[in-house]
Amino acid sequence: MVSREYNSKKFITPDGYASDIAVFTITSESNGQYKPPIKFLKIMLIKRSNQDHEGNPNIEAGKWALPGGFVRSNETAFQTAERKLYEETGVGGLRIKHFGVYDSPGRDDRGWILSNAHYVIANEEFLKNRKTTKDASDIQLLTIEDALEINLAFDHRKIIDDAIWFIKKDMALTTLAKHFLPKEFVLSELQGVLLTVLDDPSIKTDAAFFRKAPTLPFLEAVSENGKLKKSNRYSKTPAQLYRFNDFQPITSVYSKKLKG
């Protein structure tokens, strides 16, 4: 950052600095008793109202957009994301991750407005709270296919596209999946979450996945009173419960071996 230029002429400064959040969740739709549910990756979008608080026409009215808001001068975009998420959904403590900045000239008709984009993984349960805090008509959970088809405000299509790319990458390379799951889960649940985003034969094939998963260093079987803890929530056969531990896997294209 060179300040010479800054003083040498009057620079045009941005007209706004926004923080936007792509809120993802995976919904489970029951597929019958004792069956693993069908899962879908969904994104939360809000419909922009026709007028603002003062009754003036709203920009990009009627279109769907990512939740978010303007960053205040005494906070970071990260904090704005936390605050807005809490205001809109009543939920905090979620893992928020920055993934990009959108600053193309002309991306917002109001002027030179930057967007600092984040994504968030929300466990399905959080949605139940959300429904009560806001009118369901202007906040919706959409599948990715639907979200990319509807009329999106600003450059939010591009932002959502990118967010999905980052989610896929992080799902494959990190233990991100844990944020989509309850603390204790069954292998078919993990498999279901992974398959909403990844397309990998070794995950898809039951035999391969059920053999491999218990050996993963970041997963551990749950015990209770010295006995392995099982659940039959998705099957007649009681299935072993697992949880993520704190192991952070590191992979490399040159060595392939998991390390942490």
Next chain:
Amino acid sequence: MVSREYNSKKFITPDGYASDIAVFTITSESNGQYKPPIKFLKIMLIKRSNQDHEGNPNIEAGKWALPGGFVRSNETAFQTAERKLYEETGVGGLRIKHFGVYDSPGRDDRGWILSNAHYVIANEEFLKNRKTTKDASDIQLLTIEDALEINLAFDHRKIIDDAIWFIKKDMALTTLAKHFLPKEFVLSELQGVLLTVLDDPSIKTDAAFFRKAPTLPFLEAVSENGKLKKSNRYSKTPAQLYRFNDFQPITSVYSKKLKG
């Protein structure tokens, strides 16, 4: 991005939007004829002058900082990074990658100034051009250790720290190494580049690395006139030349297998 609030009161807007670039290179110091050179990861920093063009005292004068500059309202931070890099070094066409935004209140005494941070990999050759375009006294290539010890302007220590983290990650997970190497290179050169950043026994061990590397899907042996092309620039024994192809490796913690 909700516009209600935008219209409902006069928002404070940022005082500046900067684009900073962490320029990395790996220097080779000859270790004697027919020996692989010793390599060091280095970063390019500039020393902030005491006064600006108009003779006014400069902010953070005398400290070292990342090259960069203010984003103009008709360009993106990415374009600013390209422009500044060209202005400062006379070189274009480098791979510029965004990795973060720095927006903590108080990070810059001049006001609310955001920094959009990028890193760049510069091949060693580019530095020779650079030396001629600028006074060498206020642009220096420093080892990482040195860079993190000297007096850095603003929050550039944090930015550099983060940049190094991203470089290490990308070096392990992508074919980033190619940007540190000539088009055709010998395996010991690749090994040297990787070892400046990664600490992996399967890279460090010659036998393992020399056996593995030729099988990597993103590397291919170079041929010329139907014969394998060799070089003895770093050894008496002619060594096979390799180049990167366009294969983009994808790894996963759940499957470990390389895919593209």
Next chain:
DNA sequence: TGAATAGTGTCTCTTAGACAGTATAAG
């Protein structure tokens, strides 16, 4: 008992990693 989910047994083929050995050319 059948049906559905949750695993295991076993086999084959490939790969990682270690250790030792061979090959090449300069001086």
Next chain:
DNA sequence: CTTATACTGTCTAAGAGACACTATTCA
């Protein structure tokens, strides 16, 4: 003929992937 680099041979143990088989429970 020594030395330093660049590999290759060979072994072992672990892992991936495929296919068939067993185990558990509910209705």
